[in-house]
Amino acid sequence: MNRRRRIYEGKAKILYEGPEPGTLIQHFKDDATAFNNKKHEIVDGKGVLNNRISEFVFNNLNAIGIPTHFIRRMNMREQLIREVEIIPLEVVVRNVAAGSIAKRLGLEEGTQLPRSIIEFYYKNDELDDPIVAEEHVTAFGWATPQELDDIMALAIRVNDFLSGLFLGVGIRLVDFKIECGRLYEGDIMRIVVADEISPDSCRLWDINTNDKMDKDRFRRDMGGMLEAYQEVAKRLGILNENDRPMGTGPTLVQ
Numbered sequence: 001m002n003r004r005r006r007i008y009e010g011k012a013k014i015l016y017e018g019p020e021p022g023t024l025i026q027h028f029k030d031d032a033t034a035f036n037n038k039k040h041e042i043v044d045g046k047g048v049l050n051n052r053i054s055e056f057v058f059n060n061l062n063a064i065g066i067p068t069h070f071i072r073r074m075n076m077r078e079q080l081i082r083e084v085e086i087i088p089l090e091v092v093v094r095n096v097a098a099g100s101i102a103k104r105l106g107l108e109e110g111t112q113l114p115r116s117i118i119e120f121y122y123k124n125d126e127l128d129d130p131i132v133a134e135e136h137v138t139a140f141g142w143a144t145p146q147e148l149d150d151i152m153a154l155a156i157r158v159n160d161f162l163s164g165l166f167l168g169v170g171i172r173l174v175d176f177k178i179e180c181g182r183l184y185e186g187d188i189m190r191i192v193v194a195d196e197i198s199p200d201s202c203r204l205w206d207i208n209t210n211d212k213m214d215k216d217r218f219r220r221d222m223g224g225m226l227e228a229y230q231e232v233a234k235r236l237g238i239l240n241e242n243d244r245p246m247g248t249g250p251t252l253v254q
């Protein structure tokens with residue numbers, strides 16, 4: 001399996017050369033990191049869960065016409081994706097104050113924001129992914145104004161879809177991060193959602209208890225990270241074959 005050419009290794013995933021030109025294989029590792037790798041642990045089985053949850057989300061995004069890099073899941077840890085040119089931004093959408101915005105603006109965690117807010121962070125480990133304005137994005141050429149419009153439109157659509165998806169299973173979507181890429185198809189280029197969408201990249205709170213069901217359990221040393229991710233998968237109908245809210249959900253991992 002590992003004889004394939006490795007293209008890139010990140011903190012939680014590895015990209016390998018795909019079976020056909022223009023494709024890659026995205027491999028989910030069990031590594032949990034926070035604060036730019038200062039905190040690092042192996043959480044057995046996290047990669048398998050994120051692979052499944054992200055597959056579920058991306059399949060649904062594709063199905064409602066939100067373009068993504070996702071083609072199909074290949075096995076427990078890997079998915080086949082289209083090769084895209086990643087735009088070096090973390091695009092964060094927030095519905096409820098938590099994490100860095102709560103700290104930066106002195107908001108109480110859990111406060112509903114007046115409207116959904118989109119933020120951009122420049123992907124650069126040496127700089128600890130600093131927050132940037134649209135002005136920086138276009139001035140430094142990380143994305144053109146037209147691309148930025150497309151990215152924001154995608155982010156809002158993903159937010160609306162995910163908010164409803166999670167609300168339907170008793171989970172509040174507090175915030176999430178996406179990455180976007182340029183997909184080249186002949187003469188045409190379009191912006192698509194790339195990377196992953198999983199409890200690693202979202203804040204998910206139980207609607208009744210406000211229990212955290214995401215990577216904050218790890219960041220804040222709360223314990224129970226894997227159990228929380230399992231609960232998210234279970235509620236989405238991914239883990240239990242007999243319990244699929246969407247009717248056509250994926251089947252049990254072997």
Ligand code: TMP
Nearest residue numbers: 098099100101175176177200201202203
């Ligand atoms: P923040 O409140 O720490 O800025 O995080 C906002 C959202 O982005 C939250 O859902 C977690 C996610 N996120 C990532 O996916 N990767 C990161 O490196 C960071 C800092 C946040």
Ligand code: ASP
Nearest residue numbers: 011033034035036037038
């Ligand atoms: N993913 C980032 C890291 O590994 C930060 C985070 O998610 O909190 O440091």
